[in-house]
Amino acid sequence: MTDFSHIVQFFFSGLTSGSMYALIAVSLVIVYKVSLLICFAQGEFFVIGALAMVTLVSKGLPMPLAFVLSILISTVLGALVQRMLIKPIQNAGIGNLIVMTIAISLTLRGAALLVWGKESHILKPFSSGAPIPVLGATLQPQVLWIISITIVVLIMIWIFFEKTKLGIAMRACAENRLGASLMGISTDKAALLAWAWGSGIGALAGMAVAPLLFMQYGSGVMPMVKGFIAVSIGGLSSIVGSVVAGLLLGTVEAYTIGLISSKFSDTIVFSLLMVVLIFKPSGLFGKG
């Protein structure tokens, strides 16, 4: 009972969620590469970015300015969190660090609740316009925004980590601490920068999907879990892997819902994830 247009529609649906998962996954990987830490508070930057933009837009700021300011707010917040809370305990065990990021997530969520209240907020789409018909399916203009933002972010990351001196030094830092200090960057500074990047990209993801979702202080939990799934599949330290895994996850989800069962789609996705982890313990694209 499904014809071609639906296959296309499922694909768009998967692309939309997939891009969002991919962005979150990338933000997780950047932090992980440099500080070997998965930040469970990433979902909060996602929410704070989106809600900050909602507030700024409602205060009458033009969209682009609000966009830039919101990213800035999250970036600074991320850097502050790293300096104040992660650095003092960076030598503690991995369990402590995980729980610390959970604590940060609780705190930020609690603060968001007080600042933005309990109700949901809507952001208007970046550009107005009717849905675009493609091959019998419909594509929302905002989805194009999400995809282009994802692409731009990936290009920026590529340029930063491959072409700039700072980025190369940071990458070196991920691989070899001593080597990095020789290249003129301390692990401290690299971690700080990574957090800034991570929280900025997290916020960007939130802002991009905010017009499709209703954002509320607790909206960050689901994207965080999905982003974490994506990095687990893609391999913790592989940017390309996590992007592919994020898109794959979104697509698999959409097709599972569309073709198999919407009731058990999450059961299926999580079971697949466990199978992947068991047979490929460091992710589909991870090394060693």
Place this chain on the structure above:
Amino acid sequence: MKLLKQFWWILPLAFIAFYPVTLAGGSPYWSGLLIFVGIYVILTVGLDLLMGYTGQISVGHAAYFAIGAYASGILTAKYGFSPLGAMVIGMVLTGIVAWALGRPVLALKEYYLAMATLAFNEIVVTLIIGLEWLTGGASGLRDIPSFSIFGLVLSNHVHYYYFVWAIVIIVIACSLAVVRSPFGRTLVAIHSDEVAARAFGVDTAKYKTRIFVLASVFASMAGSLFTHYMGFLAPDDFGVLTSINILVMLFLGGIGTIFGPILGAFFMKLLPELTYQIHDYELLLSGLILIIVLVFMPKGLFGIFTAIWEKMFAKADK
């Protein structure tokens, strides 16, 4: 003073024994609160065996809690099993699930392990929601009878309180026996350095699986106790957030000690009692408390406790 050092454990035991009649003053509420605390102590101690001693991260402990709870709930409410029988069946079932999962899942490390445990938690919850005909789905399972042993119904909160805490004490005793034995030493070795442990003949996968099964069976037991006290089950109480809550209790209380988790469970379950008036701030407050604990007292509340204790005796010994 010496007497205190030797027989200190009588104090908390006496507290637990006389609590319902003294402090709680016979109030079902205060006994009820400590029933919840007891249930979470079982969960947290189990997780501690797995995380604190063996070093295996779990972000999905609520899954086994759920299996026990639903096994008890379904068997008693729908098929007329005796609560005790259902509880045992639940424990066996959870044990089998944990045993089957143990080897492949515990072969994973760090974040991958965290992810796999989290995924299993989600699988259990989505199955509970999906299998409506069996579990009552998201709307919940109703009409679960009170606990009874051999015809004696424990519907009275004080009776149930003693029953739960008797089990808590058994669980603590078992855990102490395990960690203060060669078995516990083996767990610590696995935690410290798995490769080296293997070089001394430790079949690490086997030992990790064994302790995982024990922790899961504890969780299942806690689930059964929870079920009969609530009289009602819904998947909302068994999600990843519950798992994270148990994790937080563990770290707050002091990981890698058997008594730390008890303090953590007490603290986390009693905190809402203090914040009823400012419920909007509870999230922020619990986050900040946890941050403070992690930054300033890496050994948790139990760490402070032992520090004070040692100072006390250091003075006394002089």
Place this chain on the structure above:
Amino acid sequence: MKKFFVLIILCSVFVIFTGVGPIMAQTKAPYKIGGIFPLTGYLSWLGEYKKKGSELKVELINKAGGINGRQLELVVYDDQSSPETGSRVAQRLVSKDGVIAMIGTASVPISGAVASIGNRYKIPTIIGSGYEVDPKKDHFVFNSAHKTDFAVERPFEYFKGKGITKVALLMPIGPLGELGGGLARKYAPKYGITIVGEERFDVKAPDITAQLAKLRTLGPQAVFSFCTGEPAALVARSMAQLGMNIPVLVSHGNANPGFLKLVSNVNIPILVPAGRAAAPESIPDNDPCKRVILDFNKAHQQKFGEPANYYSAEMVDAVDIIAAALKVVPTADGEKLQDAIEKTKGLVGMNGIYNFSTTDHHGTVLQDMMVLTVKDGKWQVLLK
């Protein structure tokens, strides 16, 4: 030193965000009623409405001299949108605060947890949710919200009148979706409706076009999505974006001003079943409920700057039901109070006229539910 600095900052963060909690002082010995609302967690947005409504009702009753010369006191706790917490606070209300009755909460599972405590401790409990009360088992539990059945039957009645026979279901994963799906299948034959297909969706998912696209192939004349708030708005908006210009029926929980804002720019027919309180201006003058609603709305408008809505109405009526029973039997005894509530007949509330009996703990009837649609950012009545 650095750590100390961090501590100071953390403390000040908390101080900045925290005000001083209000301290309540009472002089008389009032009738204590417990209120359990989801004030945090995923249901928090509707918990506030319920809390405000019931608190205002208690205030109004007290201003008018209380009941039997005694004041009412509402002790409010947050259930954090979790059944476990719901059960715990219910326990606290019953045994620590010593309430004589309880009202409140929102979702079916939390209601179940609270009801379980009400039954165990023999405390009359008036739920306001889709929880179906079985008087045989839930002896002490009543429900002031309209039966969920009505929210399906009435719109189906409307569909029948409009010749709509093919309906597709798009249900959220969760208690509401299960309930809605079950009821839709139950009542469809009665109104000559065929369920052409059923899909589920996760309320937190960013995209549900896959499910909708799948349903579209089945050629439905209407979509029934039994969800509340953002997910409902998301369904409507996604349908509009996919060009599915057919009516979408959502849950009765959406009959509140917040939902109007969420769907302000959606141009497909959205059907919302609702009680009278949602659209008071459409009620005929001879309807006894109209007075009650308008009077309360005035007070609500004065105090909170907006009229009461369907959520607050449930809780206002819950307070009223207890108050009425207390007038008949001035007692703190749970069994007697239960008996009095069960004998309540002809109580005019905001949601309808309540007639309880030993076999009916819901009290309201099918005709108390209307079907509304959104027109120019306002409610319009389709079926009275």
Place this chain on the structure above:
Amino acid sequence: MTDKRDAILSVKNVTKTFEGIRALEDVSFDVKSGHIKALIGPNGAGKTTLLNAINGIMSPDSGHIHFLGHDVVGHSADRVAGLGLSRTFQLIRMFTINNATVLDNVLLGAHMQLKPTLFESIFSRGKVNKAERKACDRAMELLRFVGLEKAADAAPGSLPFGNQRLVELARSLMTNPKMLLLDEPASGLNDTEVESFTELLRSIREKGITILLVEHNMKLVMNIADDIVVLDFGKKLAEGTPQAICANPQVIEAYLGTTQTECRLEP
């Protein structure tokens, strides 16, 4: 030279590649029962990799390793340990979590004798305690043997490196091994300590325990080894008695060049 009946360990054509780099290439040698065999070579020659392959921490890409007649390639480390092979580590690997003491570390060596189970730990305390007391006595005996009985309750991290290596040695002996792999056990020891350590190794050999010794301290090696095998860039360079190795020009060029003065037998 290769007497099959006498070889407790025999390494045959072992090859291991890490990311394209040959860590071991076609290495073969035997260790005779009751001997001390030294494995020497410059840093990065593949000595530790070879030890890891022998005790099952990692598998070689090809080749065979026979220990007491079992082909142990593909066996996990714990199974190899079960056959009676124990080892120490170049980078000290002490168990330190949960305030584990030196004694705890040594006691872990008794794991294979105690084989603790959950059931016994909980329900059969008397039996467990009895076995544990016995193990404790033995552990103290071994600590006395390495001269560290006073440090039994100390945290391993608080000891100097040399002593930590001795704790590792005691821990390995605790397993009642038939053979020991020692990975640079004398590094971090001063001259007098090296001498007493030499004595220690001798008395271990007298107990009938075979030793494969990786060591840089040539004085120690020359003093004690019955046999030496030299690795260079993953390949076996030479094998023979200490005298033969000392005289081997290839070995001198590749490895002994600077330390030749030490390459002398004691009178």
